[in-house]
Amino acid sequence: MNCSVNNAGRGERKHEQTVLRRSVEVEPILVPQQLTIDENLLVDPKLLFIGSKIGEGAHGKVYEGRYRDRIVAIKVLHRGSTSEERAALESRFAREVNMMSRVKHENLVKFIGACKDPLMVIVTELLPGMSLRKYLMSIRPNPLELLVAIKFALDIAHAMECLHANGIIHRDLKPDNLLLTENQKHVKLADFGLAREESVTEMMTAETGTYRWMAPELYSTVTLRQGEKKHYNNKVDVYSFGIVLWELLTNRMPFEGMSNLQAAYAAAFKQERPRLPEDISPDLAFVIQSCWVEDPNLRPTFSQIIRMLNSFLFKLSPPSPPIPDTDTNEAEASNGTMSELSVRTRGKFSFLRQLFNAKRTKNSQ
Template sequence: MESGPRLYSFDHFNFDPKWFIDPKHLYVGPRIGEGAHAKVYEGKYKNQIVAIKIVHKGDSTEEIAKREDRFAREVAMLSRVQHKNLVKFIGACKEPVMVIVTELLSGGTLRKYLLNMRPQCLDTHVAIGFALDIARAMECLHSHGIIHRDLKPDNLLLTEDHGSVKLADFGLAREESLTEMMTAETGTYRWMAPELYSTVTLRQGEKKHYNHKVDAYSFAIVFWELLHNKVPFEGMSNLQAAYAAAFKNVRPSADHLPEELAIILTSCWQEDANARPNFTQIIQMLINYLYTVSPPGPAIPSRIFTSENTVLPPESPGTSSLMAKRDDTGDTPRVKDEIKPIGFLCCFSQCY
């Protein structure tokens, strides 16, 4: 444990030293993404092109402790789970700043990909392929007792060929405990399960119990987007969407969809969390639907029907990359063979 107020070491979280990144071998290139608590850069680590997430340290003692806690938890979870539909973790370091290094996926976020397609929709088979990728990633997380809590198109990344999706950003993920209450109103309102939203303003740090089924609800909203290529709860603000879902039981329309797909959506976003299917069941329902419309063949690659975690072999279109950049035309450029790196230890004045 380092000196100072509540500063966590990796050892406190059983972090394997093999995942330590030596900052002397890390070079930071252009910024490619930014969130409330971190910025993401394209860079290099030992000549491998990577995504570098630099976590803001915070200002107050309390904020510093909270950010370090969250950083250590994210690193611990990333180092524990590996799956082809989860962004590949390469390593992390805590000094001179908190850094997480992952593979760089050059296909961009699912949100940008869908936005650039509008008003066109994805082919249904492609949409289901992406949904299978997401469901398999979630099945893997849940099998390790991890809830993601922020499943949305911004956290889903496409491979360079736009053939598959990978889940990224474990900043809000945490281990599930049946006996522990967890922070409410965690996630992004438009995709957030109703049980996460409170009728009254919670005091800071106040806890509320929920379980892994919050991710099934978020999955349903994302799957609806994949099928319709529209913003869910269109015309509502984020808070209005959360209020309508939580207190008026409003959901996006599942009309005009094949009955089997409508059943998947409506079962996943049920108000009663315990009645929602788990991701193993969701995967099976999606594969069953594909079999009814078209068995494996030239139209649908057999890999879509296969997976490491399900009875039927799964592999499918998915997403993997940490915030890839796009130009003004909406095209996603290929990752350059060479970037102009700057030394890791010299870049921090530009990172904040």
Template structure:
């Protein structure tokens, strides 16, 4: 997808939308639904007789995922639960329709490719099958070893590009975590999956609180007053930025966030005690600064994904530069070695790290 962005703010950007109907996506009102979004685009439906369901490869709260075939193509087939009561059936069908409509409209190389859907006899979503594995499984498999920092940052860039595209299209993912990130066959790139909790965003939107998975959830998804299940509250796409900060921390440390805590303890620590995972002393200062800017308490002070891709790209470019070999003692002839200074362009890019972190720590600042 060509997701062009102009300007630094989340609202002031020009986007080339890759939508099935060629139009800018609609926005949800109230609880994240509207009459247009409650209707399934019939053009995304595929013939269920062409589907062959194979072995189960995953299972979640709302359905199961199978490896299968659609015609001659190897695919992933997500079969969603239909529910039992009329109210539950209506809720699950609405979630299915929203997920299908968003996946079919928003396309990017770092988003799992949508192929089609079936509504009857089962609610089914068909996507490309990535032959790798989930980022969670991959990290667990190499533990206690860490990823090479270049690979970790490349993964982070892939994730940031995917979320920048979603946000440019007015979509909040709301459930960013390693389980929803899938590796390609060569295990060098990742793609974002699972739009089951995604919602479209409008300026006045009220959305369901306590959405997502506790260890990665932004503190604003909670309230100091316990919310009844299904109660609504204000939040923005900056909840994804917070989750991204936690995922980036995992990529660099290969540790579980809030180790030794239960899910609810982790949520309480982050939301009410402002506790965050510990930053390792050997973590590159630029990356530590990015992480801290992402999970700062005030959502308005978190960077956008457009800014994050620029910062991560600058850091990766710095890593890719050939190291300056120190001259031998004999070759120096008693003279001090001259180390080239960073270019003005690199200096400007990395000064942004400090600007963001300083703004995040300064009381009363509204800068992102």
């Protein structure tokens, strides 16, 4: 998979809400630095036809539409009601366009173009499949087949690995922003509205509403070590991935029965996490728990996650052995090769476990 870059109790509830809000820093309303969009990325609005609405989020609405002779998805962003809001939203729009146009990967929704006037619009490929969230809800309470869940997880991990390799933190990884392909065999990551360059790591606002999947350090200062200045790094996406992987394996809502604020309080102040199924593979339990561990420095990279999931996938569905011929020596050689692969697979998990435990021991001293 190639990742290419285009250089162009009511009382208790009130207490939880009060404590949480005290720990949340809200972004100040400032006139942001003016960002520009490469003219080559702009499309002619006269060639855009906006059809029926297919989605809506905090920052805009998404429509099915047409650009030239192609069926596309058209995201129309809000303009804001004050000059400060407009400046902030225009800056976010330019940032999203620049990041989407810069990174290309088969598990990222393909960027087509954008226009600034008369509306702020982002045009992308239209995926005929539904969002991962809707798909999971459509089969609930049944879980996904294990093989399907792992393959979806690998698609997501590859997309995130590409973003991180290019210095981009998504910050909003959740099933709503993962779209299924038409054959429902793959997923693609969408919506860069909250994505940031790694050098820009301000805290999230209290109005984002996606606490169930968000790393605690995104909205709370509780997890900052003494003397640390930087609020977070790209490991916030790893935490979110751990929650999504848990959801893929269980087909349940994270922090079920809790409001968004209660979920945030439980994760940041009580270090609670969704309960793992009793019958989960120890290898998958290790992947999930290492992703959502409280200390971001202990979380694996997406490259490590991909290796762990591929190792598990190999054990789950190993390649068929070659058809033996009359030459016994060749058959023995083939069996030897399979054994070597199995040993290497176990070795990868062993190495990563040792690395994780060593980091945890070092940080606890």
